[in-house]
Amino acid sequence: MATPHINAKKGDFSDFVLMPGDPIRAKYIAENYLDNFREVTNVRSMLGFTGIYKGKRISIMSHGIGIPSCLVYVKELITEYNVKKIIRIGTCGTICNNININDVIVCLGASTDSNVNRLRFNGNDLSSVADFDLLCNLVLASKNLGFHIKVGNFFTTDLFYKNNDDFFKMIQKYNIVGIEMETSGLYSISLEHKIQSVSICTVSDHIIRQEKISVKDRESSLNRMIEISLNSMLM
Numbered sequence: 001m002a003t004p005h006i007n008a009k010k011g012d013f014s015d016f017v018l019m020p021g022d023p024i025r026a027k028y029i030a031e032n033y034l035d036n037f038r039e040v041t042n043v044r045s046m047l048g049f050t051g052i053y054k055g056k057r058i059s060i061m062s063h064g065i066g067i068p069s070c071l072v073y074v075k076e077l078i079t080e081y082n083v084k085k086i087i088r089i090g091t092c093g094t095i096c097n098n099i100n101i102n103d104v105i106v107c108l109g110a111s112t113d114s115n116v117n118r119l120r121f122n123g124n125d126l127s128s129v130a131d132f133d134l135l136c137n138l139v140l141a142s143k144n145l146g147f148h149i150k151v152g153n154f155f156t157t158d159l160f161y162k163n164n165d166d167f168f169k170m171i172q173k174y175n176i177v178g179i180e181m182e183t184s185g186l187y188s189i190s191l192e193h194k195i196q197s198v199s200i201c202t203v204s205d206h207i208i209r210q211e212k213i214s215v216k217d218r219e220s221s222l223n224r225m226i227e228i229s230l231n232s233m234l235m
């Protein structure tokens with residue numbers, strides 16, 4: 001039952017999937033946190049794994065960069081592999097004075113400059129919001145682990161490299177706390193298919209202060225967010 005983009009067999013995925021953008025991050029999580037894991041898909045090196053976390057069977061599947069890539073994998077996971085719950089586990093930029101690199105933010109709702117949701121929602125503007133229960137579970141898991149996280153609104157953009165500084169003034173005015181490239185699309189496809197999804201991101205770039213997590217620190221600085229997400233999946 002392979003799809004054009006996923007060569008897993010029926011039943012290879014758990015109904016609960018953790019989705020990083022980066023395939024190497026998917027491999028890192030599987031190798032460092034899961035027992036008895038195995039690679040279930042590798043088409044285009046977009047890696048997916050299924051294994052056991054504290055007795056629960058879960059999957060990890062990378063989705064690449066941007067809404068179009070993300071939605072290819074999410075759609076196939078939902079319709080071909082019966083996936084019901086997704087946590088996107090990503091990185092984001094910020095322009096907020098009270099947010100620092102390495103902070104962890106859960107995305108309540110995501111505005112976007114992408115046209116994808118309008119294409120899907122008959123030209124109208126969809127309110128792209130997180131699943132309330134999955135979001136609460138992330139907040140609860142972070143409290144149980146003693147980690148502080150923030151909850152706020154994101155902006156999902158098609159352009160990683162911006163050529164217009166007015167963009168940052170505009171999102172500051174609307175109190176956008178995180179900038180990334182997939183969540184608005186993930187939330188919209190989840191609403192359409194009546195599955196649950198939420199995004200959690202570690203701040204990798206402070207755009208105003210021109211600070212970023214170094215390549216060396218990128219792996220370990222994401223561990224807090226990984227532990228919060230995995231423990232929320234047990235609830």
Ligand SMILES: O=P(O)(O)O[C@H]1O[C@H](CO)[C@@H](O)[C@H]1O
Binds near residue numbers: 020
């Ligand atoms: O770290 P990931 O999950 O890939 O998320 C962010 O990083 C990528 C850009 O570098 C985009 O995918 C953006 O959403």
Ligand SMILES: O=c1cc[nH]c(=O)[nH]1
Binds near residue numbers: 091092
């Ligand atoms: O999309 C992204 C991800 C990380 N940092 C950014 O500035 N943008």
